[in-house]
Amino acid sequence: MYSINGIPLSNPSLGWEMLAPSVPLSSLQQKMTRSEQSGRDGVTAAPSTRGPVSWKFTVRTPHANLSTLLGLFSEQTLIVREVTAPDRYAVGKLASSTVEQHFPRVDLYSHSFLVEIQEGCWRGDEVTTELVPAAPAGAHLAVFPGLSAPVQDAVVRLKGPLQDPQVLDTSGAFVALAGTIPSGEYLRFEASTGRAWLTPSDTWSGGDEVSGLIDFGGPRGVFEITPRYPTPADPTIREGRLTLAQASYNTGAGIQVRGKPAFLL
Numbered sequence: 001m002y003s004i005n006g007i008p009l010s011n012p013s014l015g016w017e018m019l020a021p022s023v024p025l026s027s028l029q030q031k032m033t034r035s036e037q038s039g040r041d042g043v044t045a046a047p048s049t050r051g052p053v054s055w056k057f058t059v060r061t062p063h064a065n066l067s068t069l070l071g072l073f074s075e076q077t078l079i080v081r082e083v084t085a086p087d088r089y090a091v092g093k094l095a096s097s098t099v100e101q102h103f104p105r106v107d108l109y110s111h112s113f114l115v116e117i118q119e120g121c122w123r124g125d126e127v128t129t130e131l132v133p134a135a136p137a138g139a140h141l142a143v144f145p146g147l148s149a150p151v152q153d154a155v156v157r158l159k160g161p162l163q164d165p166q167v168l169d170t171s172g173a174f175v176a177l178a179g180t181i182p183s184g185e186y187l188r189f190e191a192s193t194g195r196a197w198l199t200p201s202d203t204w205s206g207g208d209e210v211s212g213l214i215d216f217g218g219p220r221g222v223f224e225i226t227p228r229y230p231t232p233a234d235p236t237i238r239e240g241r242l243t244l245a246q247a248s249y250n251t252g253a254g255i256q257v258r259g260k261p262a263f264l265l
Contacts, residue, residue: 001083002057004072008083015062016069019110024053024117024265053117053265055080055092058100063107073097073113080115088122088263117265121149124261131159132244134253139244143225144261147240151225153192154259155204156242160185164247167255169240171226173218177210183250189214191223204258225259 001010001018009018061069073094080090092115101110124144132141144151150171158165160181167175167189181187181198188207189196196214197207216223225240244255 003081003083004057005075005077005079006081007072009057009059014065014068016065017060019058019060022055022057024055053090053120054095055090055115055117055265056112057115058110058112060108060110063109066109066111069111070097073115078115080117088124090117090122090265091119092117119149119262121265122263124263126258126260128258129256131254131256134162134244134246134249134255139255141242141244141255141257142239143242143257144240144259145238146263147225147227147238147261148264149227149262150220151191151240151259151262152220152222153190154225154257156189156191156223157204157256157258158187158189158244159252159254159256160187161248161250162187162246162253163249165249166245167223168243168245169218169223169225170228171219171224173216173220173223173226175214175216175223177213178215179210179213181253183252189216189223191216194223225257 001008002022003009009016059069076093078092078094080092082088095114095116097111097113099109100112127144129141129143132139156167156175158167158181161183162181164179165177165181175189177187184200186199186202187196187210188199188204194214194216195209195211198210199207218224225242227238228241229235229238231237242255242257
């Protein structure tokens with residue numbers, strides 16, 4: 001069962017009953033050797049990628065509460081949650097609505113709503129990892145257990161002293177700084193914008209912008225954290241993994257991440 005903006009669609013107090021099938025209609029799409037998404041993934045070289053999802057919800061309601069149902073789905077932003085997994089949510093908007101059936105003798109309506117989930121995935125609550133210390137052969141940071149879709153809006157933070165640091169995702173996506181992060185200072189890279197800031201204190205906001213010193217990219221042209229399968233024989237075990245490499249470092253240097261995991265619908 002699902003809720004929209006916190007209101008359950010199977011709702012006895014309003015006489016609502018969510019009918020089957022109320023399921024996502026599409027998620028992964030493949031076209032020859034290239035895949036397309038109308039959202040932020042663009043055209044990729046990967047065999048498949050997540051695309052916008054059209055999600056059909058069908059609800060039976062008494063006529064007295066039909067206007068309440070229509071008003072709920074007409075809100076500008078629709079936050080979809082599964083009642084049994086409230087820690088995950090999907091953000092959508094109404095694409096269309098249709099009266100499926102009318103039962104005049106009992107004055108009931110069966111109404112369908114097509115909701116577009118542009119990201120094509122569930123998002124989880126924001127998490128902040130602990131600082132993983134830099135290491136001579138590269139430090140490895142595991143993040144987002146259960147990850148099944150790319151995360152393209154995480155914040156990566158590096159603590160100095162680091163010389164020419166580079167952060168690599170297992171997909172080949174990367175972000176690199178040409179220069180030095182002084183001892184005790186932090187470099188913050190926001191993947192959603194490609195911008196970076198240097199701060200003299202332990203903070204996730206503010207600072208001096210140093211975006212001109214940053215290079216980033218990857219197979220999709222953006223920095224992202226993608227699913228990794230550390231145990232190939234067990235696909236239920238998934239996580240993101242970043243590697244921090246550098247020309248030189250000293251005690252106290254390291255990497256951490258703040259962001260929301262993504263899970264395919």
